Amino acid sequence: MNHPNKKVYGLILSALLVLSLITASCSERIKDSRPRPNFILIVTDDQDADSLRFMPKTQRRVIEKGITFTNAYVTSSACAPSRGSILTGRYPRNTGITKKYQQLHGINEEKTIATILHKAGYRNILLGKYVNQYGKTHPKYIPKGWDEWHAMIDENKYYNYRINENGEIVQYGDAREDYITDVVSTKAAGFLDSADKEKPFFLFINTVAPHTPSTPAPEYNNEFNNIPISYSFEDDISDKPKWVQNFRMLNESLIRNYFGNSQKMEDLYRNRWRTLLSVDDMIDNIMSHLEKNGLLGNTYLFLVSDNGDGLTKHIPVSAKLSPYDEGIRVPFIAMGPSIQGNIQVDNLVSTVDILPTLADLAGVKSVDNVDGRSLVPLLTNSAQVSGWRESIFAELPHIDNTWPWKSTPPSYQLMRTQKFKYIEYETGEREYYDLVNDPNEMENLYNTLSPETQTNLSLELRKLAEGRQ
Ligand SMILES: [Ca+2]
Ligand SMILES: [Ca+2]
Numbered sequence: 001m002n003h004p005n006k007k008v009y010g011l012i013l014s015a016l017l018v019l020s021l022i023t024a025s026c027s028e029r030i031k032d033s034r035p036r037p038n039f040i041l042i043v044t045d046d047q048d049a050d051s052l053r054f055m056p057k058t059q060r061r062v063i064e065k066g067i068t069f070t071n072a073y074v075t076s077s078a079c080a081p082s083r084g085s086i087l088t089g090r091y092p093r094n095t096g097i098t099k100k101y102q103q104l105h106g107i108n109e110e111k112t113i114a115t116i117l118h119k120a121g122y123r124n125i126l127l128g129k130y131v132n133q134y135g136k137t138h139p140k141y142i143p144k145g146w147d148e149w150h151a152m153i154d155e156n157k158y159y160n161y162r163i164n165e166n167g168e169i170v171q172y173g174d175a176r177e178d179y180i181t182d183v184v185s186t187k188a189a190g191f192l193d194s195a196d197k198e199k200p201f202f203l204f205i206n207t208v209a210p211h212t213p214s215t216p217a218p219e220y221n222n223e224f225n226n227i228p229i230s231y232s233f234e235d236d237i238s239d240k241p242k243w244v245q246n247f248r249m250l251n252e253s254l255i256r257n258y259f260g261n262s263q264k265m266e267d268l269y270r271n272r273w274r275t276l277l278s279v280d281d282m283i284d285n286i287m288s289h290l291e292k293n294g295l296l297g298n299t300y301l302f303l304v305s306d307n308g309d310g311l312t313k314h315i316p317v318s319a320k321l322s323p324y325d326e327g328i329r330v331p332f333i334a335m336g337p338s339i340q341g342n343i344q345v346d347n348l349v350s351t352v353d354i355l356p357t358l359a360d361l362a363g364v365k366s367v368d369n370v371d372g373r374s375l376v377p378l379l380t381n382s383a384q385v386s387g388w389r390e391s392i393f394a395e396l397p398h399i400d401n402t403w404p405w406k407s408t409p410p411s412y413q414l415m416r417t418q419k420f421k422y423i424e425y426e427t428g429e430r431e432y433y434d435l436v437n438d439p440n441e442m443e444n445l446y447n448t449l450s451p452e453t454q455t456n457l458s459l460e461l462r463k464l465a466e467g468r469q
Contacts, residue, residue, distance in 0.1 A: 036121070036200040037337060038299040039358050040188075040286065043086060043204075044279060045079070045129065045156075045211035046272075046320055047305035049331045054224070054273040057284040058333075062301060066335025067343045067379060073392050073416065074307050074351045075371075077320050077327035080104070080132040081397055082306045082351065083206075087112045087131070089355030089370035091393060093413075093465065098397040101134040105141070111369070113355045114145030117202045120362045123147045125191055127184045129155065129206035139164055150187055152180070158208060158215035158275075179217050180208050181275070185282035192289040202358070207282075209275035216274030223277060224270045239444035241429040243409045272309075300336030300361060304351060321396060323414050323423045323431070324441050328394045336361075338380045345382045348392045348418065349375060391417045393464045415461045422446075422457045432457070 049072070052058065075085040076092050084090075084097035084104050088111065097103040109115075114124045125148035134141075135153030142149045142164070154161040158181075159174040172178040184205060195201055216223075237244055283303070290296040308329050309320045320327050332349065335341075352372035359367045360374035371393075377385045395413040414423040421441065423431040432446040446454070 035298055036362055038195075038201045038203070038295060039117075039122075039361070040203045040205070040299060040301040041354065041358070042279075042283070042301070042303045043083070043129075043206045044276075044303070044305045044331075045206070045208060046307060046309040047210055047276070047331055048308045048326060049305075049329050051210070051273060051276060052331045052333070054276055055280040055283070057280045058303070061284060061287045062303065062333055062335045063342070065341045066301075066333060066339050067345055067382070069332040069334075069349045069378075070344050070346045071418070072304065072330050072332030072349050072351075073328045073394055074305075074330055075394055076396060077307045077322060077394070078396055079306050079320075081395075083131045084108065085352050085371075086304075086306070086354055087114070089113070089352055089367065089372045091352060091371045091465070092395055092397045094371060097131075099132065100137075101131040102137055104131050105138060105143075109143045112143070112145060113358060114143065114202070114204075116145075116355070116359055116364060116367060117362055118145040118147075120359075120364050121200065122362065123196065123199050123201045125149075125201065125203045126151055127187050127203070127205045128152055128180070129208060135162070135164075139169065140167065142167060148191065150184075152208070156208060156211050156213070158213070176218065179278065181278035181282055182217065185278075185285045188282065188286055189289045192286065192293055192295065195293065195295065197294075200362070205282075207279050209279050210272035214268070214271035214275050216271055217278045220274040220277045223274050227270070229266050229269050234442055236442075241409075241425060241431065242427065298337055300334060300339075300358075302332075302334045302354065304332045304354070305330040306351075321408055323394070323396070323409065323412055323421075325421075325439075328414075328416070334379060336379070338376075343382060345378055346418070347378055347382070347385065347388045348390070348416070349378070350392045350394075391415050391460070391464055393461075395465070413461060413465055415457070415464050422461060424458065424461060430454070 052063065074082045076082045078099065080099050080101065080103070081092035081095070081097045084095045085092060087104070088095055088108055092098065095104070095108050097108065118124055124146050126146050127150045130151040132155065134151060135155065139153045149164060149166050151164050152161055153164055153169065159172070159178050161172055161180065163170050163172065172183065184207065188203060188205060191203060234240070286301070287296070290299055307320045308326050330351070350372060352370070353375050354372070356367055356370055356372045357375040357379070360376045373389070378388070393413070393415060396409055396411055398411045409425070411426045412423055414421060419434070419436055421431070421433045421435060430446040431444045432449060433441040433443070434445060435441070
């Protein structure tokens with residue numbers, strides 16, 4: 001092989017350096033001269049990834065115009081840790097948030113998506129839920145960085161709830177117009193009608209839907225009656241960790257009650273979808289008001305969920321604390337000025353990426369101390385992105401075992417790639433799934449792996465948990 005002349009190498013390097021400096025200064029200028037975009041971030045509660053198909057207006061107005069991340073995951077399948085990660089861009093292990101708002105209150109709220117965007121000149125509005133138990137412990141508190149604060153004090157209620165409206169507690173009743181998703185939709189539209197065109201905004205909407213009790217708006221009570229529902233549970237759970245086996249043993253009567261009664265089961269599924277129809281209407285309403293006010297061309301809209309809830313496969317009732325995909329995989333869609341229409345991207349993305357993405361789009365130079373990475377390369381040019389991450393991290397921190405069905409998973413950490421999932425529990429139990437041949441995670445192959453592979457998986461998981469990406 002010929003060795004290139006060192007002098008030629010030097011010249012090429014100098015030329016590249018000059019070129020990159022010119023490119024950098026050009027892109028800075030372009031970035032600075034463009035108006036900063038507005039953001040609307042909608043976080044649904046317990047929505048499984050597949051249920052987007054029951055939102056026809058969202059399909060037409062967002063999905064067909066934008067991007068769908070088909071491999072999107074939360075940092076935790078438990079609500080509060082997951083919401084903490086969306087707000088801070090950090091894993092639960094780095095925020096210390098396990099189950100309650102109290103753990104977010106104070107130090108974790110010094111630097112959130114709201115404070116970062118506020119500092120960058122954004123007007124920030126929160127509508128709907130904030131973080132679990134916020135209303136129980138700090139109902140009058142308005143965290144740093146918010147200009148408009150309309151946070152629900154009572155959780156998981158579709159009627160008869162209170163909202164902290166900029167410091168004033170307002171009670172809503174049980175009339176049709178008090179239906180929470182519509183109340184939030186009207187507030188969002190009102191804000192868009194009065195938005196200051198000179199100042200970018202960040203509108204953060206957290207819906208109750210489709211979380212239980214999954215109360216639909218009356219006009220949707222009879223929707224989806226003709227859609228067949230099929231469900232089944234894993235037959236052989238001898239390969240599963242103790243918590244799955246205990247759950248099945250301890251809750252035979254609950255399972256019989258709920259799942260032996262097909263009408264109840266079907267109602268549960270259909271009511272979740274029915275509540276999403278009101279979210280669908282809200283998105284339609286928001287898009288109309290963006291158009292009407294000339295804001296559509298410079299606004300990004302994102303929709304994601306705080307955790308999944310597949311309701312099938314391994315554990316009946318709720319899969320949302322589980323490490324399986326029905327717990328950690330969520331819908332994640334986006335549309336906006338630099339995003340082409342009708343694109344599906346299968347790169348691994350995490351809710352911990354939302355904060356760095358919005359900061360990047362807002363022109364914030366860098367955000368330190370976050371665990372996620374900006375999704376801007378995928379939003380703008382997904383076909384050309386190489387060297388993207390090959391695994392994502394998720395965990396269940398120690399949570400209080402106060403759930404009604406008592407058998408919850410022990411604390412765990414997991415690594416998921418496109419091809420496999422590896423789970424480590426604090427009990428010493430391990431799971432490994434070949435996701436290519438067993439996408440439903442039915443056969444735990446951990447014991448078939450060589451000791452060397454087992455050790456390497458554990459080391460890789462440690463690296464993933466501790467490394468920032
Ligand atoms: Ca949730
Ligand atoms: Ca099995």
